[in-house]
Amino acid sequence: MTEREYDKLIAAISGHFLTQELPDNWRDFSLEYLEEFITESATETYEYWHWAGLLSLIEEVAHTVKEFMEKEKNQ
Numbered sequence: 188m189t190e191r192e193y194d195k196l197i198a199a200i201s202g203h204f205l206t207q208e209l210p211d212n213w214r215d216f217s218l219e220y221l222e223e224f225i226t227e228s229a230t231e232t233y234e235y236w237h238w239a240g241l242l243s244l245i246e247e248v249a250h251t252v253k254e255f256m257e258k259e260k261n262q
Contacts, residue, residue, distance in 0.1 A: 188253055188256065191211075194213065194214055196249045196253060197209065197213070197249045198210060198211050200248050200249050200252065201213075203248075204232075204241060204244065204245055205228035206228045207228050209224070221238075222238045222239075225241055225242055226238045
């Protein structure tokens with residue numbers, strides 16, 4: 188999986204935690220804008236989470252999906 192594909196995977200998964208998905212180019216955001224986007228887009232369940240913790244959770248799920256996909260591909 189390329190870095191671009193991985194960023195798209197993170198963006199797609201973010202839709203389960205945010206009211207709107209991160210755009211595919213979310214890595215191009217400034218840190219301040221990324222914080223604002225995540226904070227303002229967090230679903231009710233995550234509205235009181237620190238934005239970086241929520242991003243970390245999204246990335247952890249994406250990493251698990253990536254590992255699963257790679258294992259399946261190599262079998």
